[in-house]
Structures are given as C-alpha cells and as structure tokens.
Amino acid sequence: xxxxxxxxxxxxxxxxxxxxxxxxxxxxxxxxxxxxxxGVPRAGGAALLWATKLIAVALLFYVASWxxxxxxxxxxxxxxxxxxxxxxxxxxxxxxLRNGEAxxxxxxxxxxxxxxxxxxxxxxx
Numbered sequence: 001x002x003x004x005x006x007x008x009x010x011x012x013x014x015x016x017x018x019x020x021x022x023x024x025x026x027x028x029x030x031x032x033x034x035x036x037x038x039g040v041p042r043a044g045g046a047a048l049l050w051a052t053k054l055i056a057v058a059l060l061f062y063v064a065s066w067x068x069x070x071x072x073x074x075x076x077x078x079x080x081x082x083x084x085x086x087x088x089x090x091x092x093x094x095x096x097l098r099n100g101e102a103x104x105x106x107x108x109x110x111x112x113x114x115x116x117x118x119x120x121x122x123x124x125x
Contacts, residue, residue, distance in 0.1 A: 035045035095114060100107045106115040
C-alpha cells in the first residue's frame, strides 16, 4: 500500500489559479505604488485601477456580444438555407427514380427525365 498522497488534477488547477491571482494582485499593488511615487494620491490610483478594470470588462463584453451576433446570424443563415422553398418544388409526388430512355434518374409521370444529366456521360446508362 502506497502511503504518499497524490495531488488531484482539481487541486493542481486550483493552486495554479491561486498562484496566478496572487501574481496579479502583486502586480496591481506594484502599479499602485508606482502611481503614488509619481505623485498620484492613493485614492486616485485605486480609482484609476478600477476604471482600467471596468474598461477591460466592458471591452470584453462588447467583443463577446459581436461574436454572439455573428454566431446567431450564421445560425439564421444556415436555417434559411436549409429551409429554402425552391430546392425540391419542381418535383411532384408522381416523380420517381427509375431506369428510363435517358438512363437511371428522376422521371416524371409522363416519362420525361427531370434531373439534370449529360447524355454524353459514359457512366450514364
């Protein structure tokens, strides 16, 4: 029996996210201290950092909304393309696939071939 404990994937992921968060907070504190050293009041530096965060989140939402609009337009275009009214309207219930005078294909009830075909095609029986 193995007595060493194994670190789970979730725990490793949580620790990595925690390290990233701590690095971000340290960087933010460093920027805040740099602004204070340049003569900006501490409250002004905090407000500037919050405004920067707010602008970044707003830009992310803006880009995400345009991506969502494009995605929805693509879905609508695909739906309209699949439901177009002209793709099989010229064929009726009496039309059938069979061997006829012009080879195998879609024929009307009157015996005329409906689907496009090339009579010189060597594979057209």
